[in-house]
Amino acid sequence: MEIYLQRKNLMVSLVKQRAVRNPYFGIYLPRSNDIGILTLGDIDTTKFIVNLNYNNVPTLYGKYMFWVLDVDDISINGNKLDFKNRQAIFDTGSNIVFMSDDDAATYHKFINGSSFNDGIYTVPCNTTDQVAYIFGGVSYIIDQSDLVTGSDCSFSVQLGNNDNIWIIGDIFLRNVYSV
Template sequence: MQWVFVLCVSVALSECLVQIPLEKVQTAREALEEQGLWEQVRAQYPFNPMAKFDRSFAVADQPMTNDADLAYYGVISIGTPPQSFKVVFDTGSSNLWVPSIYCGSPACENHARFYPSRSSTFRYSGTPLDIRYGTGSMTGVLSYDTVTVGGLAVRNQVFGLSQTEAPFMQYMRADGILGLAYPRLAASSAMPVFDNMMKEGLVNQDLFSVYLSSNSQSGSVVTFGGIDPNHYYGSITWIPLSNQLYWQITVDSITANGQVVSCNGGCQAIVDTGTSLIVGPQTDIAYMNSMLGASNQNGDYVVNCNSIDQMPDLSINIHGHAFTLPASAYVRQSQHYGCRTGFSAGGDSLWILGDVFIRQYFSVFNRAQNMVGLAKAR
């Protein structure tokens, strides 16, 4: 019989020298093989024995705050020495911008603002920037500086300094937005932060993953360069992108009780961390909400809170897989506003699978293979 010795630091060496029969120690590979998972893991994480010796092989966790299940933001820094900002990590846009001392809008007055003169690594560009979102817009100029996200320092990163911001942004908890979509979507052809991470070899894999907590709980995180198995159950379903602009995929249909209720014959959707709800065309959303017994009150679809347990599960069918949402996931209960569905009309043929969906399904955004991975969130 072979033996392996385990040493530890202790006052009495005799308390630390322990003999363990080698035959009783099961390797990680053996455990995975027993569960039939070895080939899947080996394909997903190719063997690289030098990775631990190379600082370029990195995985960076960026914690996010859950703001009442309506928005998720994390703290980054810009400049030398660093100036801190709360930003929404938005897979539905591609630019990074923060408020600046050049901004006179009320939205800038109650948020952190960037001071160029306080950073020794700041470089002014002056290229104008104009971005329009679903709930507002901003204008400003582009500049360059070191941006640190999840402990990764991205040097010479282009970012926007706001000069005007829409009134809605005055009520945002976050100061700015960090876009994580494709470069083609970036205003003024600004290189997105994650593209620079990949270009500089700062991440282990050319992907990032997102876990969103529910009910204002802590634990939300975006992981750059890796996938944390502690955030999901089962296996990841990989879905090819239909367009490399947003994180856009093809949805086969949306069903309830086995019947198609929307997206009949297929539709296009984007997986968007920067949108709170699930958004779709007016006709489809009106029909879905009507089927659920919701009434339209000033644009919000309200349901009887006592009816939630009787409401059906909805299945968003993608690439041959059903991603099911129970009523507890798609109805938001508020002490002040009652119960409202998480389905909103957007007036476009493009659907948005926002936070209502992502809270239920851990999402991986794979730039190496241009795919989205979805797995049941823990």
């Protein structure tokens, strides 16, 4: 981990060099064949229609290491799952969500028709479950087309490694404009 912490972050370097107007970046990931957009030092206001919601970025292990937020909860079909003391690392290089074994099992208890075989959760390909991730008191609804990945109908939430830290990928990020 120390090797990672010693490397320079692109955004930090751009800010220090005054190469960007503002110390933030915006990410737009489309669900179609459209091209995603990374905006450095600005916000692309053409990619969203409501006001942005702001959240404090907490430290992880006492340091600012990742793009991370505290998780309030997840709601599935109107049922809050009561996830507390969780953090989410956002990763544009992942197309699914990774949770601990216990969290993934709890999550899938609320997904209709969910099954677990050979270490992979699957669901009916035509699932109609309503899923929302809650950050900063705001519920972000996940489009149903993002709940299932691949032709085998793997579910977008799978097993991860850490008890309280989730990796959240494109299934969430395609549903929001992130700054």
